[in-house]
């Protein structure tokens with residue numbers, strides 16, 4: 001079956017007792033057993049819940065993988081991956097990560113003795129150079145947040161195989177609709193399902209996808225032992241979101257491509273970051289590994305002052321000033337004072353993140369309305 005069909009049907013069969021076409025919200029904490037240990041596959045809802053199973057199978061199918069595991073948030077999923085390792089283990093990560101990922105690595109896991117190096121993964125040689133004896137994992141995001149840098153997944157995966165380290169790809173920005181890291185050699189794909197997969201800004205969640213049976217079992221053990229699971233209603237909402245992922249992404253990309261082009265041609269703008277623009281350094285790799293460039297656009301005004309950027313993001317009316325992304329509604333934000341506030345200034349500057357950067361999550365509203373809104377706010 002093709003992607004848009006799987007998005008609607010994978011993991012879901014009509015309820016055998018009622019014929020309900022939609023997987024119910026199984027609000028139950030426990031399951032009746034026939035004899036001790038003899039049951040229908042579920043014992044306790046931390047370990048497993050049928051609504052969650054449906055979502056896990058749906059997401060695995062969308063990434064063309066064997067297994068999915070769902071978590072209470074994207075960061076809970078990240079936390080579970082890190083718990084595969086122990087004190088002394090080393091991780092090489094991209095230098096333009098989601099702020100919360102950077103915070104979890106450096107302010108929590110570093111305290112437990114894990115070691116992290118952040119490198120510009122768009123240059124694969126830097127990843128090679130950073131990998132040492134104790135390196136257990138390479139962690140990349142592509143496109144990155146918020147600079148939309150593009151990393152060559154197939155090339156990084158080749159390096160990881162050669163060095164016998166795990167490759168994890170945070171695929172939140174692209175979604176499996178536009179990019180399938182498993183097919184390029186990733187061992188684990190991570191999602192903040194809060195974003196495009198949920199798609200309606202009404203639920204927080206995360207997921208890990210893998211085709212490796214052993215990794216799946218170890219991660220499921222951590223999921224059950226540490227307990228950061230999503231509730232059944234969260235799973236239901238996310239499952240409802242994925243049904244329309246394909247059509248939503250088409251419109252997100254169409255609107256974002258037009259807005260990026262329009263901003264690039266506007267004399268009031270100094271730089272536009274969008275992997276669908278030929279001027280973007282990752283354009284060619286993006287063309288190769290993504291089916292479309294996505295719905296996120298970042299830019300800097302000609303007047304590159306932080307105060308100007310803060311004023312502009314407060315002036316839009318349709319683009320709502322908020323953190324997060326990937327919902328049907330357009331959002332605007334100022335990364336350094338919002339989503340990336342936790343990233344130290346020197347780390348931000350090293351990664352090329354300007355204090356005046358503005359980030360858009362382009363929604364699926366009417367394109368002309370969105371352009372008019374930005375046009376008036378830029379002033």
Ligand SMILES: *Cc1c(COP(=O)(O)O)cnc(C)c1O
Pocket residue numbers: 073074075076098100101141145170172173191192193194195204205206
């Ligand atoms: C939001 C986000 C996360 C964290 O997910 P939560 O659901 O907010 O915990 C991780 N990676 C990326 C790229 C994100 O945008």
